[in-house]
Amino acid sequence: MPKGLIISNISNVYEVENIENNSVIKCIPRGKLKKDDIIPVVGDNIEFEFQTDGTGVITKILERRSYIKRPKMSNITQMIFVVSMKMPKPDLLLLNKQLVFAEYNNIKSVICLNKIDLEDEAMIDDISKIYEKIGYKTIKTNAKIGEGVEELCKCLENNITAFSGNSGVGKSTLINNIFKDALTAEGEISSKNKRGKNTTTSITLYKINEKSYIADTPGFSTFDIYEIESKDLSNYFPDLSKYTEDCEFIGCTHIKECNCGVKKALEENKINIQRYESYCKLYNELKERELHRW
Numbered sequence: 001m002p003k004g005l006i007i008s009n010i011s012n013v014y015e016v017e018n019i020e021n022n023s024v025i026k027c028i029p030r031g032k033l034k035k036d037d038i039i040p041v042v043g044d045n046i047e048f049e050f051q052t053d054g055t056g057v058i059t060k061i062l063e064r065r066s067y068i069k070r071p072k073m074s075n076i077t078q079m080i081f082v083v084s085m086k087m088p089k090p091d092l093l094l095l096n097k098q099l100v101f102a103e104y105n106n107i108k109s110v111i112c113l114n115k116i117d118l119e120d121e122a123m124i125d126d127i128s129k130i131y132e133k134i135g136y137k138t139i140k141t142n143a144k145i146g147e148g149v150e151e152l153c154k155c156l157e158n159n160i161t162a163f164s165g166n167s168g169v170g171k172s173t174l175i176n177n178i179f180k181d182a183l184t185a186e187g188e189i190s191s192k193n194k195r196g197k198n199t200t201t202s203i204t205l206y207k208i209n210e211k212s213y214i215a216d217t218p219g220f221s222t223f224d225i226y227e228i229e230s231k232d233l234s235n236y237f238p239d240l241s242k243y244t245e246d247c248e249f250i251g252c253t254h255i256k257e258c259n260c261g262v263k264k265a266l267e268e269n270k271i272n273i274q275r276y277e278s279y280c281k282l283y284n285e286l287k288e289r290e291l292h293r294w
């Protein structure tokens with residue numbers, strides 16, 4: 001049975017890259033798949049059967065390494081969180097939420113600070129340092145002229161990478177630049193990956209080389225971390241979780257308790273205040289939802 005990778009999906013039609021020869025086949029899922037409630041998504045490795053008209057039928061979804069619900073995608077190994085330095089201004093609460101999401105889903109994070117041409121270097125460095133200190137890789141880019149794109153390309157190797165960030169931060173511009181880079185090296189990608197300038201509305205995987213793909217995804221504004229229980233949230237803030245063993249109370253929320261290791265570290269400037277505030281805000285959001293569940 002031929003094997004393939006789902007690279008795009010519009011309603012019931014899936015574009016599948018045939019592993020054997022890289023050709024792209026339009027497929028529909030076999031009816032049975034739906035009854036079992038396993039619906040194929042972009043990123044799925046699948047088995048398919050050819051039909052007489054050259055299209056295919058998806059017969060099996062192979063085991064997923066990771067699965068995210070919104071946007072629906074599987075097997076992502078890395079996320080690049082694009083933050084615009086200006087227009088729109090940096091949304092660090094969203095970034096922190098996205099980093100939690102990636103930690104929770106076991107996906108590697110890279111932070112891309114874009115539109116560096118529009119902001120002071122010192123301001124950009126401040127943000128970069130906060131996240132580098134926690135252990136996140138940050139890359140500074142000016143997508144408009146391709147500055148920093150080479151560094152970005154390096155971390156794409158052997159990954160299925162999804163780009164995420166608010167509308168207008170520059171995801172599509174970055175991805176177009178990455179393809180310009182790949183294009184000069186390999187020439188043929190262009191026609192397969194014709195891309196418009198418009199706001200992205202569906203998920204598509206673009207192939208960079210044999211083992212590397214990138215996904216341009218529509219606005220992730222509804223970034224969903226509600227599966228996480230409030231009591232576990234600090235586990236996904238590596239800069240906070242370092243200090244939770246110093247908390248006096250078991251089940252310390254690090255918000256109101258005294259003798260809290262996290263709050264002590266905050267007072268000693270070992271934790272960035274903006275990160276801590278995001279933690280509190282997200283904690284309260286999760287707690288609120290938990291209360292309304294009953």
Ligand SMILES: Nc1nc2c(ncn2[C@@H]2O[C@H](COP(=O)(O)OP(=O)(O)OP(=O)(O)O)[C@@H](O)[C@H]2O)c(=O)[nH]1
Binds near residue numbers: 115118198
């Ligand atoms: N000055 C400057 N402008 C940029 C930069 N990167 C992107 N832009 C501009 O910002 C605007 C939005 O860029 P897009 O790449 O469409 O943003 P996007 O993140 O794909 O947006 P959505 O598809 O709506 O989610 C465009 O007008 C780009 O030309 C940059 O580094 N510097």
Ligand SMILES: [Mg+2]
Binds near residue numbers: 173
């Ligand atoms: Mg876009």
Ligand SMILES: [Zn+2]
Binds near residue numbers: 244247262
């Ligand atoms: Zn605590």
